[in-house]
Amino acid sequence: MHALSLPTWWIHIASVFEWVLAMLAIQRLGRRRREQGWQWLALAMVPALISAMCACTWHLFDNPDELKGLVVLQAGLTSLGNLSLALAVFALLRGQRPPAPGPSDQVGP
Numbered sequence: 001m002h003a004l005s006l007p008t009w010w011i012h013i014a015s016v017f018e019w020v021l022a023m024l025a026i027q028r029l030g031r032r033r034r035e036q037g038w039q040w041l042a043l044a045m046v047p048a049l050i051s052a053m054c055a056c057t058w059h060l061f062d063n064p065d066e067l068k069g070l071v072v073l074q075a076g077l078t079s080l081g082n083l084s085l086a087l088a089v090f091a092l093l094r095g096q097r098p099p100a101p102g103p104s105d106q107v108g109p
Contacts, residue, residue, distance in 0.1 A: 004059050012059070016052050019045065037092035044088035048081035 004012070023042045030038025054074040058067050 003062060009059075012052075012056050016049070016056065019049050019052060023049070035092075035095070037088070037095045041085070041088040041092055044084035045081070047077045047084055051077035051081055 023045045026038055026045070027042040030036065030042065051074045054070045054077065058070045058074070061067055
């Protein structure tokens with residue numbers, strides 16, 4: 001009754017692999033640019049990855065009541081992941097903002 005179709009499984013599994021590849025690509029970008037903020041962004045993606053794995057595990061066992069804790073864990077990890085991603089992006093953007101001009105930077109009379 002709760003079994004997922006083969007195309008739905010394909011999407012679930014492909015999404016997890018895609019997320020892992022995105023994490024690796026972001027990490028590689030950070031190393032190439034020598035900017036630590038990108039490394040933090042890749043690390044901030046981990047809770048969302050674990051959340052997706054919780055969902056796949058729950059579906060794999062046909063959504064049993066005994067594993068309802070996975071649903072709660074998934075919800076918590078999704079919230080934590082969203083927060084960590086927001087903070088990582090904020091820090092990344094803040095680190096890339098050009099410095100505000102100071103009194104010695106003004107040109108003119």
